[in-house]
Amino acid sequence: MSEKPQIKYWGRQVDDVMSEIARQAAISKVRLLDPGVIEAVLHNNESVAGSANPRSFKKLRELLMMGFVMREKSVESLGPAETEALIGVIRERLKAHLGGRLGGSD
Numbered sequence: 001m002s003e004k005p006q007i008k009y010w011g012r013q014v015d016d017v018m019s020e021i022a023r024q025a026a027i028s029k030v031r032l033l034d035p036g037v038i039e040a041v042l043h044n045n046e047s048v049a050g051s052a053n054p055r056s057f058k059k060l061r062e063l064l065m066m067g068f069v070m071r072e073k074s075v076e077s078l079g080p081a082e083t084e085a086l087i088g089v090i091r092e093r094l095k096a097h098l099g100g101r102l103g104g105s106d
């Protein structure tokens with residue numbers, strides 16, 4: 001498999017998961033880009049959610065865990081630099097689309 005189809009494949013996979021993470025974060029009103037929030041979600045700390053939606057929070061947590069696994073697999077396939085570049089592009093697109101709803105420095 002050449003490198004370009006691999007980048008396209010991983011780009012689609014990572015984009016799908018990151019888009020759903022952003023969607024669930026918006027539903028739960030979780031400001032993922034604020035310091036310590038991702039860690040709190042991974043530790044199942046629902047206090048970082050701005051709305052009570054246990055189903056959405058659970059899905060968000062599971063998607064975050066899946067995202068970390070996918071990132072490791074992408075690094076194995078594409079390499080660390082290509083993976084970080086790919087994730088950076090997707091992250092910026094999501095931030096532009098969702099504005100300040102994900103937190104972080106806007």
